């Protein structure tokens with residue numbers, strides 16, 4: 001609904017929308033209710049080149065920018081949010097690798113990532129805490145030409161299906177500030193000492209696998225270090241701008257699903273002699289849903305365009321993530337109310353939107369953490385003297 005989309009962006013939107021309408025929406029509920037990994041849809045996403053979204057064309061990818069990722073993500077999430085999990089952290093790793101990796105690493109990994117042969121996840125969170133990233137404890141001790149990694153990562157998306165993980169590790173426990181001793185290693189799951197210790201069952205976000213990764217004296221070659229040693233925290237913060245824009249786009253997709261399904265249902269369902277769309281209580285919900293969707297879209301597009309201009313956008317990405325995910329969660333509640341009893345029944349996807357939307361307020365930094373990021377940046381931008 002943005003008049004400023006380029007021809008490429010409009011074609012991308014139309015292409016993904018067609019895939020979602022024809023292939024995702026008809027099968028999403030079947031996979032989701034069985035909590036089954038949607039292998040046929042993942043295979044199609046490979047064919048369609050979605051795994052290479054953020055991989056430059058020079059390495060065989062689609063060479064999309066943040067706006068491209070927003071469009072792709074919103075359209076997929078309109079059909080089923082879990083599909084955005086399969087390519088979400090994969091795309092974050094591709095972005096980090098392209099931005100901070102060296103040429104040898106780009107040449108070795110990016111083409112395989114674009115083809116979806118190499119499928120990535122990202123390991124930041126630990127069982128003891130996710131919000132305080134600087135306090136992470138997984139250690140990587142220098143030994144010979146590489147590292148010995150010990151520790152674990154919790155709630156990791158693509159745990160069972162990923163072949164490689166961008167893992168945040170502590171390389172300098174003696175650093176003057178904790179965030180200065182962190183690095184990023186790209187770890188293959190076939191490394192001895194690397195295992196997925198358990199699968200975690202969830203409220204929503206079904207089908208996509210979430211688990212715990214454990215590293216026991218896992219030897220990692222130094223060639224797997226992404227970017228500079230002990231600069232991982234700064235690299236991660238830059239990647240999280242992209243990550244938060246991507247999560248805001250997932251929220252746009254769920255929010256749009258809630259609105260589109262509700263506005264249709266409200267015209268079909270009749271009570272007291274007329275369609276419920278003619279009752280003011282329903283009209284107010286539809287109006288608020290559409291208005292908050294438009295506001296969320298403007299914030300998300302603004303953050304993406306800033307990112308694409310090369311400017312810092314932690315404030316804008318944080319605002320987009322906070323607003324869009326809160327708005328989607330509220331919209332999913334209203335969608336249930338508009339659908340009455342049917343909203344709560346698994347025959348319709350409405351209850352799924354509700355179970356999926358709430359995750360977006362937690363993942364990629366909880367919404368209260370976004371508020372802290374936003375406030376910190378506001379104080380920086382508006383000094384008292």
Ligand SMILES: Cc1cc2nc3c(=O)[nH]c(=O)nc-3n(C[C@H](O)[C@H](O)[C@H](O)COP(=O)(O)OP(=O)(O)OC[C@H]3O[C@@H](n4cnc5c(N)ncnc54)[C@H](O)[C@@H]3O)c2cc1C
Nearest residue numbers: 122123124125129130131155156157362363364365366368
């Ligand atoms: C389905 C799912 C998939 C995920 N996928 C991944 C993944 O692929 N990779 C990955 O690394 N992580 C992943 N996560 C982890 C997710 O990013 C974390 O759950 C999230 O960042 C919160 O961390 P936590 O769960 O440790 O909560 P905590 O950090 O323990 O926070 C608990 C509560 O305290 C609040 N809080 C904490 N600190 C503060 C503070 N300073 N001020 C105010 N309030 C505060 C939080 O807002 C929250 O409400 C996933 C999580 C889920 C549920």
